[in-house]
Amino acid sequence: MPDQDDANLQSSELGEPPAAAEAVFGDRLPLARAYAEFLATAGIERGLLGPREVPRIWERHVLNSAVLGEVIEDGARVIDVGSGAGLPGIPLAIARPDLHVQLLEPLLRRYNFLAEINDQLELGCEVVRGRAEEPAVVKQLGGADVVTSRAVAPLGKLAKWSLPLVRVGGSMKALKGGSVAEELERDAREIRKAGGGNGTIEMVGESKVAEPTHVIIIPRIK
Template sequence: MANRDDVNIQSPELGEPPAAAQEVFGDRLPLAREYAEFLATAGIERGLLGPREVPRIWERHVLNSAVLGEVIDEGCRVVDIGSGAGLPGIPLAIARPDLKVQLLEPLLRRYNFLSEINDRLDLGCEAVRGRAEEPDVVRALGGADVATSRAVAPLGKLTRWSLPLVRVGGAMKALKGGSVAEELERDAKEIAKAGGGDGTIQLVGESKVAEPTHVITIPRIK
């Protein structure tokens, strides 16, 4: 594990984790706290999040991502596409240590951030630099149980990127906004062409976070 003597001082705007954080992370809450602090300091300094996001890091980013674990089976291999600052992959890995989480990110500075926080927290994730649509990435990461993402692309394009990374019978489980039902209807032909089955939309974290997360699940059927 990396030396933690150089951990950044907590941003005064970040505040204490909400009560739900204990329920979501259990005895791994100290790891979630350290990640939130890293987002509020190094994440802002390196341009991964805007300064105005600091007061919302717990609710809008960390918890909002971690509750994705409610719809992922035990022991799955999960590829987080366009992981960026590690959302949703790192909160998911903290809340669900049974998962094998791979953080896929094309930009070097973000890849370096992911590698650093993974080493600092000793999460056992794998940071991979590349794009989901690249053949080398598909060969290296293909066959996963789940491909996930957050605020990466419109649904049709996201499905084309995600489904080649999962096995037949696996699924894309993407965090989306409230208009996801309209996206699902709009992009139905593109989803089917990509080998996707019927999509389902779930709200996760309803009893835990102020703004529950919409998750769209599209199974790979061919």
């Protein structure tokens, strides 16, 4: 386990938030800063992020997640599937306090990490331990306006897990990499089987962050 000196070093490597952070988080930037520092210390110590990620926490993780809010309607209920270290759910909740964000995570140590951050920062998220594909979870959380995720699974499997949690007329809005168009074509059959309609790809954060984010949007139609 890293000692206090290691934690201080990791926090110093994080650096100051980039200029875009103020545009994204506004007067809630202190909360985003506290979360980023949490990732750079406890997140590394508990194995949720690798040490090499510390200098990239702001751009690659925090801001990359928060700009998802550009494609989510006001007051939506949002489930973050496989939330892990809280990405994208926690940055989204910080940037968009109007949202009702539910963080869904099956692993106990990650669930505990999420609950600790949520309590310390008083974010008002709901932290739920479970798997998206479990009938009890679908019964408990189903009917969300938006279900999101980041780096959880290939698109077909992700649709199978996510779309049952979405209300008809709502949508799955997942952060994906540059190969998302190929995934959308490859997994079209699985998406339809899960109740999804035609998917579209949006770019968010183009005017704010160095690396804009690909978002795959799939409506639930049945």
